[in-house]
Amino acid sequence: MMRSRSTLLGLQLLVAVVLLAIWHLGSTVKLNIPAISAKPFYVLDPFFFSTPVAVFQRTFLDFYSGAIWYHLGITLLETLLAFAIGAAGGVLIGFWFARKAVLAAVFDPYVKMANALPRVVLAPIFALWLGLGIWSKVALGVTLVFFIVFFNVYQGVKEVSPTLLANARMLGMNERQLMRNVFWPSALTWMFSSLHTAVGFALVGAVVGEYLGAAAGLGYRIHQAEGVFDVTGVFSGMVVLSIFVIIIDMLVSAIEKRLLVWRPAPATAQ
Amino acid sequence: MSPVLSVVQPAPQVQTSAVVLEKVRIAFPNAKRGGASFVAVDDANLAVADGEFVAIVGPTGCGKSTLLNATAGLLKPASGSVSIFGEALSGLNRKAGYLFQAEALFPWKTAVENVAIGLDIVGTPKAEARAEAREWLARVGLAAFADRYPHMLSGGQRKRVGLAQVLIRHPKILLMDEPFGPLDAQTRQIMGNLLLDLWSADRKAVMFVTHDLEEAIALADRVVIMGAGPAARIIGEWKVPIARPRDIDVRLDPEFHRLHKEIWAALKDEVVKGYRQSETVEQGQ
Numbered sequence: 001m002m003r004s005r006s007t008l009l010g011l012q013l014l015v016a017v018v019l020l021a022i023w024h025l026g027s028t029v030k031l032n033i034p035a036i037s038a039k040p041f042y043v044l045d046p047f048f049f050s051t052p053v054a055v056f057q058r059t060f061l062d063f064y065s066g067a068i069w070y071h072l073g074i075t076l077l078e079t080l081l082a083f084a085i086g087a088a089g090g091v092l093i094g095f096w097f098a099r100k101a102v103l104a105a106v107f108d109p110y111v112k113m114a115n116a117l118p119r120v121v122l123a124p125i126f127a128l129w130l131g132l133g134i135w136s137k138v139a140l141g142v143t144l145v146f147f148i149v150f151f152n153v154y155q156g157v158k159e160v161s162p163t164l165l166a167n168a169r170m171l172g173m174n175e176r177q178l179m180r181n182v183f184w185p186s187a188l189t190w191m192f193s194s195l196h197t198a199v200g201f202a203l204v205g206a207v208v209g210e211y212l213g214a215a216a217g218l219g220y221r222i223h224q225a226e227g228v229f230d231v232t233g234v235f236s237g238m239v240v241l242s243i244f245v246i247i248i249d250m251l252v253s254a255i256e257k258r259l260l261v262w263r264p265a266p267a268t269a270q
Numbered sequence: 271m272s273p274v275l276s277v278v279q280p281a282p283q284v285q286t287s288a289v290v291l292e293k294v295r296i297a298f299p300n301a302k303r304g305g306a307s308f309v310a311v312d313d314a315n316l317a318v319a320d321g322e323f324v325a326i327v328g329p330t331g332c333g334k335s336t337l338l339n340a341t342a343g344l345l346k347p348a349s350g351s352v353s354i355f356g357e358a359l360s361g362l363n364r365k366a367g368y369l370f371q372a373e374a375l376f377p378w379k380t381a382v383e384n385v386a387i388g389l390d391i392v393g394t395p396k397a398e399a400r401a402e403a404r405e406w407l408a409r410v411g412l413a414a415f416a417d418r419y420p421h422m423l424s425g426g427q428r429k430r431v432g433l434a435q436v437l438i439r440h441p442k443i444l445l446m447d448e449p450f451g452p453l454d455a456q457t458r459q460i461m462g463n464l465l466l467d468l469w470s471a472d473r474k475a476v477m478f479v480t481h482d483l484e485e486a487i488a489l490a491d492r493v494v495i496m497g498a499g500p501a502a503r504i505i506g507e508w509k510v511p512i513a514r515p516r517d518i519d520v521r522l523d524p525e526f527h528r529l530h531k532e533i534w535a536a537l538k539d540e541v542v543k544g545y546r547q548s549e550t551v552e553q554g555q
């Protein structure tokens with residue numbers, strides 16, 4: 001049981017400070033231990049690990065000069081498009097399959113097969129089909145988001161409480177009203193419960209796609225830096241990516257909190 | 271499942287009953303394929319007059335909920351007939367409001383939205399439906415809880431929202447399945463009186479399922495006892511000649527005691543039988 005928010009925050013910061021300190025000392029202080037090596041050496045060689053100061057300097061400069069904004073924008077756009085298209089497709093098809101048992105039964109093996117496929121192998125194909133622009137990355141994200149949302153919505157519609165359904169019918173709802181008042185909210189609930197995962201995967205799709213072949217985006221920048229052994233650039237890209245993920249995740253949490261007000265707060269562990 | 275149509279035509283009646291069950295038999299298919307189906311209720315005959323309050327009491331698992339489901343049109347009898355105000359029932363019973371035994375509120379709607387939904391779906395303007403829903407919530411003593419979601423309400427409060435949700439549509443027949451089941455004895459009595467107040471303002475035919483014999487006698491015009499299942503039947507019925515309006519003290523009435531003793535004598539054996547049977551059924555499967 002955590003005592004308070006501020007204690008928690010303090011501890012979280014402490015972890016960051018300790019890790020940064022280790023990194024900083026390891027990459028700036030030369031040790032001279034003849035037993036291990038004749039020459040003085042770094043524990044974390046800056047050629048391979050860069051230094052925190054250099055990384056933050058680079059990150060700051062990228063933001064300051066504005067060079068990074070364009071790439072952030074591209075990645076954000078790809079993520080949003082992948083999420084929107086994947087989620088819309090997942091909701092529609094999930095809904096449809098859940099209401100048409102025959103359809104679900106016929107397509108079941110194919111859905112499972114498609115979902116089992118590692119998406120990375122699709123990236124070159126999408127690049128071939130859709131070019132090196134944003135759409136091949138969006139497509140990769142869609143293949144990830146779609147299945148998460150699809151399975152959740154399918155489950156959500158299938159698992160509507162029979163009593164709730166009977167009650168809705170006894171209250172006089174027709175098929176359309178049942179859809180709107182029972183199945184749809186239930187499906188949405190399940191979809192929102194997978195929102196974090198889905199948005200995360202949309203981002204993974206975008207970044208992996210960029211990494212494997214693109215002309216813009218965060219993944220592309222990391223790849224570029226790697227190509228010239230610019231470790232500072234790679235780490236800086238990772239820092240930006242992490243901040244980006246945290247902000248998106250916070251936004252999703254806020255949205256979720258608004259949309260799922262009616263749900264009981266999850267029982268806290270212990 | 272065979273269609274509802276049967277050879278037995280509803281007998282012509284002087285005063286049309288709200289609900290007539292005739293030789294109703296309800297069977298569930300066996301979960302294992304090819305197994306014999308399970309007959310829950312057999313040869314059930316019951317007529318409920320318009321405006322009459324009938325309580326149905328029976329041992330657990332005897333088929334009380336099943337009988338209500340058949341009256342609601344949610345289940346089709348394997349044979350026998352269900353008629354509502356003289357018409358054979360096919361499909362859902364549009365004249366009935368059903369307060370289910372299990373939780374049935376929309377978890378994503380607030381109390382007032384839950385109550386208003388019955389009006390919303392028939393196209394009542396939103397503001398009007400809300401206003402009326404609030405009135406109904408006030409009637410069941412929940413005016414202050416209108417904007418809460420079901421999970422923020424107690425079990426008894428949820429049942430009251432359910433009651434308002436059903437009553438706002440003014441159904442001519444009210445089906446209630448252990449509506450006060452999860453409540454403590456005192457709250458049950460308060461809710462019972464609330465129900466009687468609401469009912470006497472606008473007399474509907476009521477089928478009220480309970481496992482509490484005292485509650486049945488205190489509330490109903492007639493108490494119907496079901497025997498233990500499987501193939502449960504209605505094994506007896508008693509008129510309750512206690513005058514209305516009845517107050518909380520009805521349980522102190524000597525007539526109440528006499529009836530209670532008499533009905534309990536008949537019910538006792540069934541309760542024991544029902545419990546044994548459900549044990550053997552479970553072991554057999």
Ligand SMILES: Nc1ncnc2c1ncn2[C@@H]1O[C@H](COP(=O)(O)OP(=O)(O)OP(=O)(O)O)[C@@H](O)[C@H]1O
Pocket residue numbers: 298299308310328329330331332333334335336337371481499
């Ligand atoms: N869908 C079903 N499939 C198979 N058997 C069922 C089904 N629903 C109910 N039954 C059986 O029918 C019998 C009657 O069930 P029912 O729910 O009507 O009992 P009940 O009298 O309402 O009991 P309780 O007082 O515990 O609510 C039980 O033996 C039950 O196991």
Ligand SMILES: [Mg+2]
Pocket residue numbers: 334335336371447
């Ligand atoms: Mg029951």
